Amino acid sequence: MNLIVRNIAESCSEQEVREFLKRELGHYAKNVEVVDAGKPGAYATVELGAQVPYVGEVIARQIHGKHLGGLALEASADLFSDEPPGAR
Template sequence: MNLTVRNIAESCSEQEVREFLKRELGHYAKNVEVVDAGTPGAYATVELDANVPYVGDVIARQIQGKHLGGQPLEASADIFSDEPPPDAH
């Protein structure tokens, strides 16, 4: 399950974003990838260590609105993974 965090301030470095999210998410953050740090379209994808869909929504609500670099973050959980669906047979 992934968490996407948007509205990251241009003034924030990739390291700052990664450290902030790891601190806020604790053991739930398996992997943090920051894309286009220092640009207006910067965002982060966090691989969550949780298998229950509602946990991602709860975590997204916890991050939503927290401030990083003076801007409120926007967060959403992606309950779909890259794994293929189970065989229906």
Template sequence: MNLTVRNIAPSCSEQEVREFLQRELGHYARNVEVVDAGTPGAYATVELDAQVPYVGEVIARQIHGKQLGGMVLEASADLFTDEPPPEQ
């Protein structure tokens, strides 16, 4: 499950964004990838360590509206993926 974070300030470096998201998400952040850091179109994708789809939406709500580099972040979770459901 992935989380997408947009509206990242151009003044933020890739490392700043990565550290912020890892700090905010804690153990839920499996992998953080920052794309186009330093540009107005910068965004980050976070691979979440969560098996229940709605956990991603709750996490997105926690990040959505937080400020980084003077900009208010926008976050959304992919509720559905192409991955098969976990075996029970």
């Protein structure tokens, strides 16, 4: 299961985003991939170490609204696909 995190500030580097998400998610974050860091529309995909769907939703709610680089993050659990947002 993946967590998709959007609304990442252009001022944030890939490393900043990765470190922030790993710190916030702790052991739930198996892998963090940041796409287009420093550009409009940047997002991150976090592979979660939990296989129960409701856990992903709970984690998404905890990240949603947290501030990074002056912007409130938007997060959602992607229960059905490993494709990046908008790829469907």
